[in-house]
Amino acid sequence: MEFSLIDRIRDLTAQHRDDVRLGIGDDAALLTVPPGQELAVAIDTMVEGVHFPVGTPAADIGWKALAVNLSDLAAMGATPAWALLALTLPNADEAFVDGFAKGFAQLAQTYRLALIGGDTTRGTLTISVAVHGFVPPGKALTRAGAQVGDAVLVTGALGDAAGGLQCVQQKNHRDDTQTHHLIERLNRPTPRVAAGLALRGRASACIDVSDGLLADLGHICTASHVGAEIDAALLPRSSALLDLFDEATSRDFALSGGDDYELCFTVPVQQVAVVQADLAKLGCGATRIGCIVEGEGVTVRDCEGHRLSGRQGWDHFSA
Amino acid sequence: MEFSLIDRIRDLTAQHRDDVRLGIGDDAALLTVPPGQELAVAIDTMVEGVHFPVGTPAADIGWKALAVNLSDLAAMGATPAWALLALTLPNADEAFVDGFAKGFAQLAQTYRLALIGGDTTRGTLTISVAVHGFVPPGKALTRAGAQVGDAVLVTGALGDAAGGLQCVQQKNHRDDTQTHHLIERLNRPTPRVAAGLALRGRASACIDVSDGLLADLGHICTASHVGAEIDAALLPRSSALLDLFDEATSRDFALSGGDDYELCFTVPVQQVAVVQADLAKLGCGATRIGCIVEGEGVTVRDCEGHRLSGRQGWDHFSA
Known part of the structure; x- marks a missing residue:
């Protein structure tokens, strides 16, 4: 089931990028970071009933799971590139997965972001997404530079x-x-x-x-x-x-x-x-x-x- | 609570690497991939009662959550470098977090692997780890090259x-x-x-x-x-x-x-x-x-x- 769920999400979120040498389907993805760019990486988890109300539409959950992570890249001034998805759900609910993938893909396409890997498991509805983006060396925005008077x-x-x-x-x-x-x-x-x-x-x-x-x-x-x-x-x-x-x-x-x-x-x-x-x-x-x-x-x-x-x-x- | 849990894990797993420009503590980590290397990336989730029995010692869970991911890098022929941790647990159980971090760190230190980011959330015990490793271009092992007679x-x-x-x-x-x-x-x-x-x-x-x-x-x-x-x-x-x-x-x-x-x-x-x-x-x-x-x-x-x-x-x- 793991493979078909992730394949379904991959198909719905298909996004070609030259920097993805090998995408979903092997033990790991193979990627190329553009020369002269640093990699910005973040991970965030959403749990049903904690981070979104029970009953939230699947497409909204898919959108939001990616959005909260892209927001971390935004806060660093990084350009989004790739995402990993760890999706834990109570059962292999095809309608949910379809809806989730559509919401996720809708936002991903805005940024030509590629889903490069994933894992689906059985359990309480929990979604972890890790995102990767690029930023020129020394140009990232951090929390540490605020000056008195700013x-x-x-x-x-x-x-x-x-x-x-x-x-x-x-x-x-x-x-x-x-x-x-x-x-x-x-x-x-x-x-x-x-x-x-x-x-x-x-x-x-x-x-x-x-x-x-x-x-x-x-x-x-x-x-x-x-x-x-x-x-x-x-x-x-x-x-x-x-x-x-x-x-x-x-x-x-x-x-x-x-x-x-x-x-x-x-x-x-x-x-x-x-x-x-x-x-x-x-x-x-x-x-x-x-x-x-x-x-x-x-x-x-x-x-x-x-x-x-x-x-x-x-x-x-x-x- | 999120910050103190992840800080505790960071302290227990501290590993200096020159390729980590900015580690845990901002919105994203900033990283440098060595010139001439591809990045291999994988994510795996473990859910209590599905991927490990209820009652498994916390240190074993920490070890295994990382091990199953390093195994994916091993299968690609990649050298481990960095990990992200998304830890969902029912309550802020300090003893569990300590044990988990120690098992995780024990294996991480073997490979000088740095924990570069994380998120802790409340819910059913669920652990997603994403790992990053390096491999020279074209040298990765994949599933696709087996030849008749091999x-x-x-x-x-x-x-x-x-x-x-x-x-x-x-x-x-x-x-x-x-x-x-x-x-x-x-x-x-x-x-x-x-x-x-x-x-x-x-x-x-x-x-x-x-x-x-x-x-x-x-x-x-x-x-x-x-x-x-x-x-x-x-x-x-x-x-x-x-x-x-x-x-x-x-x-x-x-x-x-x-x-x-x-x-x-x-x-x-x-x-x-x-x-x-x-x-x-x-x-x-x-x-x-x-x-x-x-x-x-x-x-x-x-x-x-x-x-x-x-x-x-x-x-x-x-x-």
């Missing part, structure tokens, strides 16, 4: 996925455009790959917002040995989120909700305008939400400058 | 892991040297990395025996468009297996038992002696068990030349 920006909007999760968990949730938008943001996150590439050589530090802004910006602070101050009034929120939730809730979602997969990054202040113009051209835009300061940790202030106590991001072992 | 060989002994599984599943199994040997072979398989390297430029096809000899040699036949004939009397079996099980059972284990992680490979007949001498020096040895023929599929004959009906190897979805 501006802090985020792409897109924050809190949508947390709002979408709340909608999904309400049995009789509303069936309107705003609700659909939030659920789409939860189930089909857009990895900010083009934004990550545009930030090469400009952002001093970068991370993707997977566990929530406070937690992830906190990682930049730790790695860079700095602190950050965020102005809650500046948090970019979609009109759908603001329509469906009150101010305090939408702010909490924007600060602490996970799963948005926007990029949070720092740039020298004199670069803010040009970076914002470039990211606006890419469709996601970027909003300045605060600055890097001496010290440690993330401080959030409201519009009157009062310090709000920060909530933590998602922790899958304490959630 | 000899079929296997390293080491077959059937031990299936025998060990049967022992473990008997509540009051014997507590003697033979039983310990078989359980050790089940829980701590030895990837035949050095053998795979020695077979570069010599073996016409190679695979590791993970699903059982019949199934895996069958994959060589399919990929090479040939058939194979195996002499059941020639199957290498350990004295432990022969002591604890009758002839028919040990033969079944050798033909169809999975999890041995020996290499099955084909070589031109004039190369058999020199290959056997080289693999004997490496400690595992190699036994000639049959030959490649025209046609398709694997035929097994007993010592009088009668055709035995072949049993299939493990299929985790029908097992």
Whole structure:
């Protein structure tokens, strides 16, 4: 069964690349990294009921399993190339595998990403994807370069996925455009790959917002040995989120909700305008939400400058 | 919790390599493939109760999760370099993580393999490991090159892991040297990395025996468009297996038992002696068990030349 499932996924995700010398079907894939490029590699796992709600459509699961990994490459400023898939599912459900593969392939094709290996096993629905991308030596974005005085920006909007999760968990949730938008943001996150590439050589530090802004910006602070101050009034929120939730809730979602997969990054202040113009051209835009300061940790202030106590991001072992 | 678990594993498996520019701790690792080398990449998943018995010691699980992947690199003739770990476990059990990391590290250190990335999530105990190795262009061993007339060989002994599984599943199994040997072979398989390297430029096809000899040699036949004939009397079996099980059972284990992680490979007949001498020096040895023929599929004959009906190897979805 292992072989036919992976073959089915391979067929649905077929993508020819010259750097894949031998793809799925042997004990390992054989690959060529382009001369003068470093390899960026990440792995992420999604478990049903923990990282996505029971009942999520198979195609959305396939999309998201790849999206969360591409988001890691985006945060490094790397160009996606190859993926490995480890798919554990309760039984050999052909309809599920087909749906999963279609969602996975839809996103993979956007980036001409090739599925180069996989393993299917029986167990609780669990998906691990490892992705590989290329980046010129020394050009990768890391969490470690934020400097005191840098501006802090985020792409897109924050809190949508947390709002979408709340909608999904309400049995009789509303069936309107705003609700659909939030659920789409939860189930089909857009990895900010083009934004990550545009930030090469400009952002001093970068991370993707997977566990929530406070937690992830906190990682930049730790790695860079700095602190950050965020102005809650500046948090970019979609009109759908603001329509469906009150101010305090939408702010909490924007600060602490996970799963948005926007990029949070720092740039020298004199670069803010040009970076914002470039990211606006890419469709996601970027909003300045605060600055890097001496010290440690993330401080959030409201519009009157009062310090709000920060909530933590998602922790899958304490959630 | 994710970060502390992976940090703990990183600390226990610390391995400096110049080709790791940035290891665990950012959104992705940054790596350099040595000039003039291809990258070999594989991923395998183990699920508790499916790929290893409930109650297997944590250190054995850590060892085996890496071993089954290194076995894939061995089957390609690749030199191990890096691994990614996706560890899903029911709760943040520090003792389990420590034991797991120690078993993983013990095998990793043998090969100076660096853990470059990971993800820990909550769920049913499930471990996916992805490994990366190097191989000179065109030198990798594949399943596709077996020629009619080639000899079929296997390293080491077959059937031990299936025998060990049967022992473990008997509540009051014997507590003697033979039983310990078989359980050790089940829980701590030895990837035949050095053998795979020695077979570069010599073996016409190679695979590791993970699903059982019949199934895996069958994959060589399919990929090479040939058939194979195996002499059941020639199957290498350990004295432990022969002591604890009758002839028919040990033969079944050798033909169809999975999890041995020996290499099955084909070589031109004039190369058999020199290959056997080289693999004997490496400690595992190699036994000639049959030959490649025209046609398709694997035929097994007993010592009088009668055709035995072949049993299939493990299929985790029908097992």
